[in-house]
Amino acid sequence: MRVGRSSVRRRTLGAGLGKSALYERYRTDAAAICTQHLSMARTPVAAAKYGDNQLLAKVATGIAGFDEISLGGLPRNRTTLVMGGPGTGKSVFALQTLVGAAAKRKQAGIFVAFEENIDAIFANAAVFDWGLPALARKRLFFMNAQLSPAFVATGDFDLGGMLAMLEAKQLEIGAQWVVFDGIDVLLSLLRTPRARMREIYRLRDWLTRRALTTIITTKIDGEGAATDAANYGFMQFMVDCVVRFDRRMEQGIPVRRLEISKYRGSAFAPGEFPLSFGPHGMAVASPGVTDIPQQVSNERASTGFEGLDEMLGGGLFRGSSTLITGAPGTSKTTLAGLFAESACARGERTLFVSFDEGGDRVRRNLRSVGIHLDTHMKSGLLQMYSGRTDAVNPEEHLLRIAAQLAEFQPRCVVIDPMSAISRTGALSSARAIGNRLLYMLRDHQITAVITALVEGNDPQAEATELQISTIADNWIQLSYLVRGGERNRALTIVKSRGTRHSNQVRELILSDTGLALAELYSSGGEVLMGTLRWEKESEEKSRMLLRNTESAHKRRELEFVEADTAARITALQLDLERHRAALALYARDDAARQVSSGERQTEVRRLRGASEADAAVHGPKRRAAKTSRNGNGQERARRGQ
Amino acid sequence: MARSERAVASKRMKKGVAAESGTTVVVMRLYIAGRAPNSVKAIANLDAICRQHFKAGYKLEIVDVCEYPRRALDDGILVTPSLAKTSPSPGANVIGNLSDTSSVLAALGVRSASAT
Numbered sequence: 001m002r003v004g005r006s007s008v009r010r011r012t013l014g015a016g017l018g019k020s021a022l023y024e025r026y027r028t029d030a031a032a033i034c035t036q037h038l039s040m041a042r043t044p045v046a047a048a049k050y051g052d053n054q055l056l057a058k059v060a061t062g063i064a065g066f067d068e069i070s071l072g073g074l075p076r077n078r079t080t081l082v083m084g085g086p087g088t089g090k091s092v093f094a095l096q097t098l099v100g101a102a103a104k105r106k107q108a109g110i111f112v113a114f115e116e117n118i119d120a121i122f123a124n125a126a127v128f129d130w131g132l133p134a135l136a137r138k139r140l141f142f143m144n145a146q147l148s149p150a151f152v153a154t155g156d157f158d159l160g161g162m163l164a165m166l167e168a169k170q171l172e173i174g175a176q177w178v179v180f181d182g183i184d185v186l187l188s189l190l191r192t193p194r195a196r197m198r199e200i201y202r203l204r205d206w207l208t209r210r211a212l213t214t215i216i217t218t219k220i221d222g223e224g225a226a227t228d229a230a231n232y233g234f235m236q237f238m239v240d241c242v243v244r245f246d247r248r249m250e251q252g253i254p255v256r257r258l259e260i261s262k263y264r265g266s267a268f269a270p271g272e273f274p275l276s277f278g279p280h281g282m283a284v285a286s287p288g289v290t291d292i293p294q295q296v297s298n299e300r301a302s303t304g305f306e307g308l309d310e311m312l313g314g315g316l317f318r319g320s321s322t323l324i325t326g327a328p329g330t331s332k333t334t335l336a337g338l339f340a341e342s343a344c345a346r347g348e349r350t351l352f353v354s355f356d357e358g359g360d361r362v363r364r365n366l367r368s369v370g371i372h373l374d375t376h377m378k379s380g381l382l383q384m385y386s387g388r389t390d391a392v393n394p395e396e397h398l399l400r401i402a403a404q405l406a407e408f409q410p411r412c413v414v415i416d417p418m419s420a421i422s423r424t425g426a427l428s429s430a431r432a433i434g435n436r437l438l439y440m441l442r443d444h445q446i447t448a449v450i451t452a453l454v455e456g457n458d459p460q461a462e463a464t465e466l467q468i469s470t471i472a473d474n475w476i477q478l479s480y481l482v483r484g485g486e487r488n489r490a491l492t493i494v495k496s497r498g499t500r501h502s503n504q505v506r507e508l509i510l511s512d513t514g515l516a517l518a519e520l521y522s523s524g525g526e527v528l529m530g531t532l533r534w535e536k537e538s539e540e541k542s543r544m545l546l547r548n549t550e551s552a553h554k555r556r557e558l559e560f561v562e563a564d565t566a567a568r569i570t571a572l573q574l575d576l577e578r579h580r581a582a583l584a585l586y587a588r589d590d591a592a593r594q595v596s597s598g599e600r601q602t603e604v605r606r607l608r609g610a611s612e613a614d615a616a617v618h619g620p621k622r623r624a625a626k627t628s629r630n631g632n633g634q635e636r637a638r639r640g641q
Numbered sequence: 642m643a644r645s646e647r648a649v650a651s652k653r654m655k656k657g658v659a660a661e662s663g664t665t666v667v668v669m670r671l672y673i674a675g676r677a678p679n680s681v682k683a684i685a686n687l688d689a690i691c692r693q694h695f696k697a698g699y700k701l702e703i704v705d706v707c708e709y710p711r712r713a714l715d716d717g718i719l720v721t722p723s724l725a726k727t728s729p730s731p732g733a734n735v736i737g738n739l740s741d742t743s744s745v746l747a748a749l750g751v752r753s754a755s756a757t
């Protein structure tokens with residue numbers, strides 16, 4: 001099924017279709033091919049065979065990026081037309097493809113130069129590390145097809161002879177490739193459009209018969225002169241693949257681009273892609289592979305700054321990219337330098353890319369804050385690359401950095417500042433470069449620290465400038481807080497993927513001994529730093545002291561009140577007890593008095609010698625007396641009436 | 642290889658009127674591509690020009706590029722038909738089917754006025 005899917009992609013036709021149309025087409029094709037596969041090929045092996053026979057075979061050009069956007073390279077045994085203005089890189093494209101095939105796959109090829117002298121071609125190619133002279137001896141044949149100005153054209157002529165010669169040469173060296181460089185020069189000698197058409201036909205027939213993989217380059221003036229339009233229109237129809245090259249000035253810097261405008265029987269990445277030239281030749285800025293096999297590391301690498309490591313939960317993840325943004329002078333470079341130093345100290349190869357500042361100057365500046373890179377530089381662990389950004393196309397820088405990555409194989413990379421590349425050239429291309437650089441570093445599993453300058457203090461500003469903050473794994477924002485006539489540095493971790501990171505703003509303190517992070521001091525909802533912080537702190541301290549004294553005093557006072565009250569309670573208690581005791585005493589006295597009076601009566605009676613009867617009479621007598629008293633009452637009541 | 646090609650080619654050489662009287666003999670080589678229409682035309686045109694204008698004598702060698710591609714390559718031939726004048730100096734190169742007689746003569750350094 002895997003095979004089926006990949007073949008679907010190659011089958012899809014992309015020429016002249018819009019994005020949505022392409023998608024629709026892709027879907028329908030995919031559906032059609034899937035059913036075909038299901039009905040015709042049950043096993044993966046059979047499917048693969050079927051796919052190979054049925055689909056367009058491609059040959060990789062070996063040009064970085066181009067094979068990705070063309071989804072495999074140029075059509076095998078077919079013709080590709082390369083069009084563009086002067087100096088856009090058509091010839092380099094053709095020659096590099098030929099050289100790549102000869103060097104990597106040992107395929108022989110013929111280069112027919114209509115426009116340039118063979119010696120000039122060799123001289124031009126000498127700037128690239130292709131080893132062209134050696135290859136040319138072994139597998140390449142260069143045909144000098146320049147018509148000297150001394151040639152006089154008298155009447156009609158044709159390419160029959162040339163093709164016969166090429167055929168002989170092809171058989172001799174077993175060539176699989178042929179390049180016609182600058183066919184417009186030849187065609188311009190043909191006087192009538194009919195003759196031109198006839199020769200184009202002749203050429204096509206011959207190429208088809210010889211089954212050569214062909215690249216034809218042709219110049220077009222700007223938008224393509226009207227007279228050429230007919231020919232090239234026809235040629236575009238005739239060939240299977242058309243690649244257009246373009247060179248434009250963008251803010252004073254030339255930007256070269258290429259676009260695949262037609263690819264018969266194949267899908268391709270639509271749109272224009274910037275291209276650049278480096279020591280290995282041309283490279284096309286492909287948007288990159290969509291499915292990147294990325295291993296994720298849980299290993300942490302120190303930033304070289306203890307406080308920051310702590311905030312990041314132990315350091316940076318291996319292979320992650322960290323963006324440090326900040327206004328000028330917020331010590332972005334210092335942080336980057338710390339990272340580089342610690343990486344070297346761990347014995348990891350580190351590449352320090354500094355834009356607009358020489359390596360020596362960067363090292364000197366870092367020395368002043370206690371970061372010493374010179375020894376690592378000598379030991380070869382550290383490599384510095386400095387580039388000026390005012391004259392060089394950002395693409396060039398990217399390519400040079402890529403070359404350094406390939407050669408030096410660093411584990412850690414510092415880019416300081418990334419924002420420099422956006423100063424020159426178009427912002428859109430600078431953005432694309434930023435993205436590609438980040439992806440490139442990620443693909444190499446390189447732990448990267450990238451700084452970017454932000455004008456002003458708005459942390460959102462970076463997000464709109466290079467837009468790498470969205471791709472970077474970590475984003476550290478450095479800013480100034482201006483208060484009380486002072487600028488103080490503050491550090492915030494805006495994001496840190498896969499890490500529980502501190503969300504606090506910290507004060508970054510720079511001294512001779514290095515960097516330190518201070519806990520944030522906030523007072524009354526305000527962040528305080530520097531002298532203001534010190535003032536506030538001491539003020540707070542004295543106030544605290546005062547408060548402490550006050551409260552101690554108050555406590556003592558209260559303690560006294562408490563003690564006083566307690567004492568009073570004790571006194572009252574004692575008083576109460578005394579009263580109770582007095583009361584009890586009184587009650588006892590009373591009882592004793594009653595008892596004694598009773599006893600006295602009996603004693604008196606005993607002493608009087610009164611009998612028992614008397615005693616008995618005495619009782620009723622008392623009762624009678626009582627009633628009489630009542631009677632008296634009644635009497636009194638009657639009397640009252 | 643190249644040598645045998647040349648030997649065969651020279652057999653195809655057409656000889657014009659021999660020039661014994663010391664006047665300059667024009668030496669030319671015409672490269673053609675088999676029986677291609679332009680090549681056939683070029684031979685006929687050149688034949689006519691020679692007969693008419695090179696009374697003093699000429700040497701013409703006709704090389705069929707289809708048969709001797711190596712030789713044509715070595716001679717730096719590109720398109721056919723193509724005529725190269727090697728002697729007397731200066732040499733000249735004329736491409737095309739030679740239908741424009743006056744420009745052919747001008748290129749070969751022959752005054753058409755004296756030729757008539």
